[in-house]
Amino acid sequence: MSDFILQLTNGTRMVVPASLDSITTYVLLEQEAWFEKEVPFLESVVRPGMTVIDIGANLGVYSLPMARLAGPAGRVFAYEPGSAPRTLLERSKELNGAGNLEIVAAALSDGEREGCLATGASSELSSLSGTGAGEQVLVTTLDGEDARRSWAPPEFVKIDAEGEELKILRGGTAFFGRHSPLVMFEVKAGEVTEENLRTAFPAMGYRVYRLLPGAPILVPDRPDQALDGYELNLFAAKADRAAALASEGLLVDKVGTWQPDEGIRRDALELWKAQPFAAPFVERVREPIDPEYRDALAAYAHWRSADARLAERCAALDFACRTLATLCARDPTSARLSTLARATFEAGLRAASVDALRWAIDVAAGALVRVDEPFWPACPRYDRLVPDLAIDEWFVASLVEQFERSSGHSSMFIGACVAQIDWLCRRPCASTEMERRRVLISACRGQQTMVPARLCVPAPDHQNAEVWRAGLVPNTQVAG
16 A cells, blocks of 8 residues: 555544655654644634645645635645645545645746756655755746736745745745735754744844744744754744734734732642642642742743733743743752743743753652652643652653653654653553554564554544554554
8 A cells, every 4th residue: 555544633634655754654643743833823823714825735734724724715725846745635635625725736936947856755855956866847936826826815824845935035025015924934944944034034024923832822033042943933924914913812022021929929839739630749849839939830820821911921931931940050850840841842942841851851860759849740741640659650751751742853853762662651641642652663663563452442642543453554563
């Protein structure tokens, strides 16, 4: 079999190559969603009736859900020059009944011509600027397409063209002047970061923002600061679009300063005590709680408050991250490192979060863990998990699971610690995704791997049991 169908957590069904060398196949088998934090944000910004443009659609991890969100009255134009991924996207279009999705067999750049699309190791890596074998493709421009198609004003544009982004901007000068969409653009392809895009958009009258992973909120990019090493995409919007997003609670123009008061401090501890995971830990808490740490906990709790103003919430999160970083540099307890990892991840400071996780795991490996301060689990999923009797082991499992999720965009891209994942999968609190990762890592190394019973049974966090049960995943075997 050359391909199979996978179900995603957002309801999309996709036809993908039956090969673990395909990035999309591997990631969707592993996570049942695309790894980029921007995909869930689509639910907040793409509305029925919108005109949407997807430049570099590949297999459709963005195009297909956007077509569903735009509805029959909307239009999604997906540009994919590669014939192999485009063929699969056409099949997925039919599978999802996406009649409003128009798939265009062309690449976009700064001029109209024919070009050579160099084939990457996986279709996601094919590029006009690459070298080696490839195929001849039509190359066009945003300005040319806008003139030919007389688009209704596009409201969302995604640009993911493996290094061709600046040329696409040059070929869309009139387009970006005439229209005012929210633009999502790739700033990192592989190990290469395109810093020039952070200044190119402002030169065209757009302000640049980044998306917080912890909520559907855009905050201003700081071009004077280095991008987080895990940041793949940024957003750009003119003032009118930014104002509209701000009115919908999706954007803040400034992250100011913030300080907790006694009421916020008190409410923060009550919020923590009310969490399903907290009860076994409450009786361990040493009094008094360090005042600086209590302020950090108050700040993080205020960030989570739906009643607070959006700008105030973002400022509180910034306060939490800075305060926790200072505290941990001075006195890195397990509880503080866990909370630091959680807050920095939700603030989009993923490299700092991974460092905190690695630090916390090292602390746990070197000493007997005993958590005697309030904390937030490093892995958000653990908020809802009531610990079993081995509560310190539960705490470490949260660290390990979040490290496995955060240290790379997928286990496909990193040298995963097999022993660490094996340890985690023997814990009852481990997610099904961790079990999928364990099997995929082994299978990707060419080892014939037994599919565990857990992966053969459908569950809310396991959409593709039929694929696993049928033995369709390469290099796997099914008992019986």
